[in-house]
Amino acid sequence: MTDTHREAFKEEAHELLGELENALLELEKTPADEDLIGRVFRAMHTIKGSGAMFGFDDIAAFTHDVETVYDRVRGGKIAVTKPLIDLTLSACDAIRRMVGAPEGAALQDPQSASLTQSFRAVLHEQEQPAPGAAEAGAPAPPQRPPEKARRVTYRIRFQPVAELFVSGTNPILLLNELRGLGACTVVAHRERVPLIAELNPELCYTYWDIILTTERDVDAIRDVFIFVEDACELRIDVIDDEGWTDDDGGYKKLGEILVERGDLTLDEIKKALGSCKRIGDILVESGLVAPDKVESALVEQQHIREERQKRQAAEAAASVRVPAAKLDSLVNMVGELVTIQSRLSQLATRSGDLAIIQVAEEVERLIAELRDNTMSVRMLPIGTTFSKFQRLVRDLSTGLGKEIVLATEGGETELDKTVIEKLNDPLIHLIRNSIDHGIEKPEARRQAGKPAQGTIRLAAEHSGAHVFIRITDDGAGLDTEAIRAKAIERGMIAADATLSERELYALILAPGFSTAKEVTNVSGRGVGMDVVKRSIDALQGTIEITSQRGTGSTVSLKLPLTMAIIDGLLVRIAQAYFVMPLAAIEECVELTRADAAKAHGKNLTSIRGQIVPYIRLRERFSIDGQAPAIEQIVTTSIDGLTVGFVVDQVVGEHQTVIKTMGRVYRDVEAVSGATILGDGTVALILDLPKLLQGAEAEIRAQQQTGRG
Amino acid sequence: MGKIILTADDSASVRQMVTFTLKEAGYEVIEAVDGKDALAKAGGRTPHLLLTDLNMPNLDGIGLIRALRATPACRFIPMILLTTESQAEKKLEGKAAGATGWIVKPFKPDQLLAVIKKVLG
Amino acid sequence: MEIRYSDRGVVRLEGELNIQEAGRLRELLLQAFGEVQELSLDLEGVTEADTACLQVLCSAHKSFLTANKTLTTTGVPAAPFIRTVDDSGYRRTVGCHSDPQRGCLWVIGGGRG
Numbered sequence: 006m007t008d009t010h011r012e013a014f015k016e017e018a019h020e021l022l023g024e025l026e027n028a029l030l031e032l033e034k035t036p037a038d039e040d041l042i043g044r045v046f047r048a049m050h051t052i053k054g055s056g057a058m059f060g061f062d063d064i065a066a067f068t069h070d071v072e073t074v075y076d077r078v079r080g081g082k083i084a085v086t087k088p089l090i091d092l093t094l095s096a097c098d099a100i101r102r103m104v105g106a107p108e109g110a111a112l113q114d115p116q117s118a119s120l121t122q123s124f125r126a127v128l129h130e131q132e133q134p135a136p137g138a139a140e141a142g143a144p145a146p147p148q149r150p151p152e153k154a155r156r157v158t159y160r161i162r163f164q165p166v167a168e169l170f171v172s173g174t175n176p177i178l179l180l181n182e183l184r185g186l187g188a189c190t191v192v193a194h195r196e197r198v199p200l201i202a203e204l205n206p207e208l209c210y211t212y213w214d215i216i217l218t219t220e221r222d223v224d225a226i227r228d229v230f231i232f233v234e235d236a237c238e239l240r241i242d243v244i245d246d247e248g249w250t251d252d253d254g255g256y257k258k259l260g261e262i263l264v265e266r267g268d269l270t271l272d273e274i275k276k277a278l279g280s281c282k283r284i285g286d287i288l289v290e291s292g293l294v295a296p297d298k299v300e301s302a303l304v305e306q307q308h309i310r311e312e313r314q315k316r317q318a319a320e321a322a323a324s325v326r327v328p329a330a331k332l333d334s335l336v337n338m339v340g341e342l343v344t345i346q347s348r349l350s351q352l353a354t355r356s357g358d359l360a361i362i363q364v365a366e367e368v369e370r371l372i373a374e375l376r377d378n379t380m381s382v383r384m385l386p387i388g389t390t391f392s393k394f395q396r397l398v399r400d401l402s403t404g405l406g407k408e409i410v411l412a413t414e415g416g417e418t419e420l421d422k423t424v425i426e427k428l429n430d431p432l433i434h435l436i437r438n439s440i441d442h443g444i445e446k447p448e449a450r451r452q453a454g455k456p457a458q459g460t461i462r463l464a465a466e467h468s469g470a471h472v473f474i475r476i477t478d479d480g481a482g483l484d485t486e487a488i489r490a491k492a493i494e495r496g497m498i499a500a501d502a503t504l505s506e507r508e509l510y511a512l513i514l515a516p517g518f519s520t521a522k523e524v525t526n527v528s529g530r531g532v533g534m535d536v537v538k539r540s541i542d543a544l545q546g547t548i549e550i551t552s553q554r555g556t557g558s559t560v561s562l563k564l565p566l567t568m569a570i571i572d573g574l575l576v577r578i579a580q581a582y583f584v585m586p587l588a589a590i591e592e593c594v595e596l597t598r599a600d601a602a603k604a605h606g607k608n609l610t611s612i613r614g615q616i617v618p619y620i621r622l623r624e625r626f627s628i629d630g631q632a633p634a635i636e637q638i639v640t641t642s643i644d645g646l647t648v649g650f651v652v653d654q655v656v657g658e659h660q661t662v663i664k665t666m667g668r669v670y671r672d673v674e675a676v677s678g679a680t681i682l683g684d685g686t687v688a689l690i691l692d693l694p695k696l697l698q699g700a701e702a703e704i705r706a707q708q709q710t711g712r713g
Numbered sequence: 714m715g716k717i718i719l720t721a722d723d724s725a726s727v728r729q730m731v732t733f734t735l736k737e738a739g740y741e742v743i744e745a746v747d748g749k750d751a752l753a754k755a756g757g758r759t760p761h762l763l764l765t766d767l768n769m770p771n772l773d774g775i776g777l778i779r780a781l782r783a784t785p786a787c788r789f790i791p792m793i794l795l796t797t798e799s800q801a802e803k804k805l806e807g808k809a810a811g812a813t814g815w816i817v818k819p820f821k822p823d824q825l826l827a828v829i830k831k832v833l834g
Numbered sequence: 835m836e837i838r839y840s841d842r843g844v845v846r847l848e849g850e851l852n853i854q855e856a857g858r859l860r861e862l863l864l865q866a867f868g869e870v871q872e873l874s875l876d877l878e879g880v881t882e883a884d885t886a887c888l889q890v891l892c893s894a895h896k897s898f899l900t901a902n903k904t905l906t907t908t909g910v911p912a913a914p915f916i917r918t919v920d921d922s923g924y925r926r927t928v929g930c931h932s933d934p935q936r937g938c939l940w941v942i943g944g945g946r947g
Contacts, residue, residue, distance in 0.1 A: 010733070014726040047768045051724045054797055057819030058730065065819065170853050171782070173791035173813035176885050177921045178834045191923030198889050201864050201897040206856035206890050213923055232814035232832070235805075300926060789853045 014059040018104045021048045022097050029090055029097070036085035045093070046075040052100060064103045067117055070124040071096050083127065092123055156187075156220055158245035158312055160305060162266070163230070164212040164238040171207060174233055180215065182229045187219030190308045196295035214266075214301040216308040218245075245309050257309075259285055262302040269294055329422065332383055339372075339379045344681045346372045351684055380566070385425055387465050387474075388416025394436055398461060401440045408447050408458040409440060415465035420472050424544055424564055428474070431540040435476045435560050436461060438534070443480030443558055453555065455479065471588070472566060477559040483552035485509050491518065510550040511645035514538040542694050543677075545586050549645075563588070573680075575659040575688065576639065576652040578623050579630050582688035584659060584680055585650065589641040589693055593655050596636045610638060610649065619649030620700050625675075643694050650693070674699055716833060719743045719760035721751035721777060722795065723769045731764065734822040735829075748772025752780050755787060762833050763792040764816075767803055775803070775810045782811035791832035795820075836879070837862060843872060844908055848879030851915070853886035863894040872904040877911035883918035892924070 025048040032041045049072040057065035071093065077083040099117040161183070165176065180191050197210040204210075217226065223241055230239055242265075263269040273293055285303065288294040346369055353365035391413040402409035420428075444450075444459035451457055462477040485506060492498045492512045504512075512518060516535040541548045545565045552558035565572075565588065573584035596619075600610055608619050619638050622628075638649035659682075677692040718740045722728045732742045743760060745751035749771040751763070763781060767774040774794050781787040791813040796804055804815055813832050816825060835855040836848040845866070851859065866873050875891075898905035911919075919925050 010726065010730050013729050017724060017726045047770075050768055050797065051727075054818040055724050055726050058821075059726065170789055170886055172808070172811055173789060173832065175791075175832070175834065177918065178831065180923065181834070181921060182831065191921075193885075193923035195889070195892050195924070198893045198896065200900065201860060201867055201890075201893045204860055204890065204893045206860040206886060207853070209885070210889055211885060211922070215923075235808065 011059050011061075014055050014061070015104050017055065018052055018064075018100070021052055022101055022104075024048060026094065026097055029093055032085055033087065033090045039079075042075065042079050042085070046072065046079050049075055061103065064100055067096075067103065067121060068100065070121055070128070074124050074127050077128070089127065092120065092127075096120055096124070155246065156218055156312070156316070157243055158216065158218040158309060159223070159226060160242045160244045160266070161215040161217060161226065162212070162238070162240040163215065165209050165233060166236045167208040167210070169209040169233070169236060172233075172236060174236075176209070176211070176213070179229055179233070180213065183215055183217055183226070186221050186225060186229070187217055188308070188312065189218075190216045190304050192297065192301035192304050194295065194297040194301065196297055214305070216244075216305050218308070218312050244305070245312060257306070259299070259302050259306065262305055263288070263294060263298065266298075266302070268298045268302075332422075336379055336383065339376050342372050343376060347682070348684060380421070381419075383422045384419035384566075385422050386417050387420050387425055387428075387472075388413075388418075390425055390429060390432070391416045391463055391465075394432070394463065397433065398436060398440065401437065402444075402459075405440065406446060407440065407444055409444055409461060410458060411436075411461050411463060413463045418465035418467055418472055419566075420465075420564065421566060424472075424566075427540060427544055428562075428564070431537040431562070432463075432474070432476070434534075434537050436463070439476060439478040439480065439558070443478040443482075445481050449481075453481075467566075472564050474562040474564065475559055476562075477557060479557040482554040482556055482558050483510060483513070483550070484554065488512055505645075507549075507551075507645045510552060513550065514548065542692070545588065545677075547588060573659050573690065574639065575656040575682075576622075576637070576650075577654045577656055578626070578652050579628050581626070581628060582656070582682060582686055583622070583652070584688050584690045585639060585641070585693060586690070587658065589643060591640045591642055591647065594638050594640065594649075596638045596651055598634060612640065615647070617647050617649050619651050620696060621651045622696075623651070623653070625696065625700070641693055643697050646697075648693075648697055650691075650696070715739045715741045716761040717741045717743060717758060718762045718764055718829070719745065719751055719755055720764040721745040721748060721769065721774070722766040723747050724766070727766070727795075730822070731825065734825055737822075738826050738829075740829075748774065748777035748780075751777055755781055755784065759786040760790065762790055762829065763787070764795070764829070765792065766795045767807070775807050775812075778807065778812050779810040793828060793832065835859065843870065844874045844876050846876035846879060849881055851877075851880050851883040851887040853884055856886040856890050859887055859890045860893075863890065867894065867897050867901070867903070870903075872906075873898070874906050874908045876908050877915050878909050880912040880915040883915045885918075885922045888918065888922060888924050 025045060028041050028044045028048070032038060032045065035041065049068055053065050053068040053072050056062075056068065074083060074089075075093075078085060078089075083089075095116075099120055103117070163176075163179070165174075169176065180189075183189050183191075192214045194212045194214065195210070197212070198204070199210065219225070223243075226241055227234070227239075230237065257265070260269070260274040264271055264274060269288070274288075285299045289296050289299055346365075350365045350369055353361045356362075394413075395411055398409055398411040439461050444461070445453070445455075447457035450459065460479050462475070464473075464475045464477070466473050488509050489498075489504070492509075492515075493500050495518065497512060497515060497518075498504065514534045514537070518534065538548055541562055541564070547563045549561045549563070550558065551561070572587040574587055574590055576583050576585060594610075594612055596610060604610065608621065609616055610619060611617070617638075617640060621632075623632055633653055636651050636653060637655045638651050639655065640647055640649045642648075659680075675692050675696045676689045677695075678690040680688050680690060682688055718735055720728065720731050720735070720742060721744075722731065723746055728744055728746075732744055735742045743754050743758070745754050747769040748765070751765065752772065755763070763778070765774040765777050769777075772780070778792050778794070781790075781792065792811065794804070794807040794812045794815040795818055796807070796815050797818045807815065814828060816828050835850055835858060836846075838846040838848065845862070847859075863873075895905050897903075
């Protein structure tokens with residue numbers, strides 16, 4: 006706003022204030038003079054309106070309350086009293102100060118604040134007798150988040166009153182405004198235009214159908230008609246949406262459109278369809294429908310067809326369907342490239358030729374990018390899997406007489422396609438468990454002071470190179486005593502064993518463990534959490550259970566983003582290289598011969614006071630030769646237990662492209678795959694949980710033979 | 714030749730701002746200080762659009778609109794009423810008198826131009 | 835709106851064909867409807883048009899058809915007129931059914947006009 010306008014306002018405000026004061030003083034003498042009251046109101050009104058227009062927001066805000074009071078005075082709801090006149094005169098002074106204040110210095114005048122309070126008090130007093138009146142400061146309705154711009158097609162029927170032209174409205178301008186919102190087809194209906202003898206040329210007989218495809222929302226359309234909203238019938242229907250999936254490029258039949266619009270009844274169309282001409286011709290010839298209506302419906306058909314074809318073309322250009330096998334082979338080739346590249350890097354470093362080293366580094370950078378891109382192509386959001394479970398939860402819980410809702414979050418989290426596929430069964434199992442064993446019957450829940458309806462939450466989130474999936478229920482929680490009893494009964498732990506809660510929960514994952522008192526058709530018989538655990542292990546993931554008696558349990562799955570590449574720790578025993586998945590690894594410590602001797606032949610060592618059992622991989626894999634004087638223990642956390650693996654040397658972290666092994670080796674336990682190192686050497690990828698199971702089984706076997 | 718807009722407002726500052734904005738946008742402006750003045754001036758050159766304040770001495774906005782709609786030359790021209798949000802019922806009264814649309818005060822120059830474009834093309 | 839009569843039964847309409855003129859346009863066409871069997875309108879000189887006048891033309895066309903009379907346009911209507919026909923959604927690809935030849939005033943540029 007230019008300064009000249011502000012100056013003009015200041016001048017005017019002073020004049021108005023002067024006039025206002027005169028009017029107020031006269032009003033004091035004749036408090037019922039409506040003319041005077043009108044003058045006061047108008048002056049306040051002008052000050053407020055112009056003030057806001059020229060950037061005097063403080064004045065506008067302050068004057069607003071005064072104006073409101075005088076509006077009520079005008080309406081006879083508030084009486085003119087001496088205190089009110091005094092108050093208003095003080096308000097004039099306050100406004101004068103605000104007008105005089107330097108620009109931008111929003112006047113924080115305590116006096117004007119208290120004046121505002123006084124005026125509001127006047128309003129409040131007047132409102133008192135009507136407590137039913139809506140509170141002025143009622144909370145605004147919550148703002149809806151802005152909708153994503155989607156192309157939606159609307160069918161708009163605009164039927165103005167006959168007197169449209171006499172209100173100065175030109176319908177063409179409204180239509181053109183709609184055209185400005187998006188792709189628009191307009192058809193005028195003229196069947197109501199009478200013969201020339203009966204025609205009143207000043208009246209509007211025409212009404213319109215408009216088909217509009219736009220990214221703007223329906224409010225934008227209504228805004229076009231804002232000045233005529235009470236002078237027309239306006240009907241806006243959504244007839245197509247980019248988000249609708251059933252578009253095969255076709256659209257409704259002509260008859261359907263006419264029936265939908267109310268231009269034709271179903272019976273009429275059935276009758277008309279008895280003959281075998283084109284429906285449009287039949288309807289027009291039989292006089293059932295005005296030709297404009299048929300034309301309009303045809304136009305709608307055409308509009309939507311074009312829109313959908315455009316959309317399909319755009320979609321076809323935006324995404325390409327590729328068979329999964331092609332992607333797999335692409336990933337394989339990238340894997341080979343990664344391998345070759347690290348060989349190239351090694352050779353380049355060895356050669357010491359700067360030019361070659363440079364090229365090798367460049368290749369390394371490019372291949373890293375290529376690898377990331379390739380992996381991202383295989384990523385899919387997990388949401389589709391999540392939504393499948395809604396039905397499952399509904400059906401199963403109804404079958405058990407329980408009320409359960411499934412809440413999901415993080416459905417947009419992306420995971421490797423293979424991981425998602427392999428997650429399906431474990432997730433079903435975990436959800437079934439929650440429904441069956443976790444959430445109580447409504448009656449039991451009410452007794453426990455919980456809502457009758459139980460909730461299972463399925464949440465996914467990214468964290469580094471992993472995805473966490475949590476299945477949480479607000480059920481009864483795990484019964485640690487029952488778990489302990491069952492574990493003792495099954496001979497899994499000693500009767501006097503002291504186990505942490507975490508260790509107890511981990512027992513559930515052991516083969517053949519089930520605490521359910523009755524076998525139901527939901528959890529099934531004989532299949533326990535061990536199946537879930539095996540599936541998650543196979544995905545290089547980990548599983549953890551937490552629970553609180555009475556309030557619920559959470560099962561957390563930690564999964565790698567992709568199965569094709571894992572972060573591993575490269576270790577060496579004699580000339581053999583192995584890769585251990587980094588996810589399970591806690592730390593590396595040295596093991597001297599002296600340390601080993603202290604344990605009296607038992608494979609135990611003490612790390613910061615904690616006794617840690619270890620497995621000598623050299624022995625497990627029967628590798629010949631002498632172990633070095635100082636070996637390394639790589640400690641890992643497997644099912645809540647800390648277990649060490651002894652190797653000759655820890656080489657370092659290694660990002661590994663997993664190669665599945667040939668069929669011949671498929672049954673080899675403890676190895677989940679292989680990878681090729683930079684120099685061409687093959688390294689086996691260790692399956693740590695299997696290694697541990699194998700070792701435990703062996704120990705048990707030894708103990709039994711020892712006893713027998 | 715720009716289209717002619719007749720503007721009636723008793724506030725000199727609003728008149729100044731409105732006239733400035735409209736002239737900048739290429740319209741020709743006839744200023745009037747109240748309804749009576751506007752009615753007299755409309756008898757001279759026929760305006761293409763009327764922009765009038767609601768509260769004015771002598772003849773208010775609604776009276777002005779009613780009177781102009783009765784003159785053949787101005788029977789079909791768009792007429793815009795300047796109101797404040799506290800005058801919702803006046804808005805209806807204005808519509809009934811023949812107003813084409815309204816602008817809620819306070820308004821910014823581009824809002825003014827948007828409404829004028831909406832009804833004048 | 836200027837009205838010019840030619841000797842061949844053609845009426846040429848010039849200038850603004852808007853609501854201000856709709857009454858006069860109706861009078862003209864109503865009179866012609868009562869007097870002639872065939873009427874041709876020349877719209878080449880139209881500088882402005884609006885929905886109100888399109889309605890009058892449409893009404894006249896309907897009346898002529900109903901009375902087995904002929905109302906046509908000659909030549910190419912001026913651009914502002916064609917734009918108004920398009921903007922107001924009056925253009926048609928097929929004519930009104932009441933026309934035996936399925937003709938319509940609004941099938942513009944389709945030969946017969």
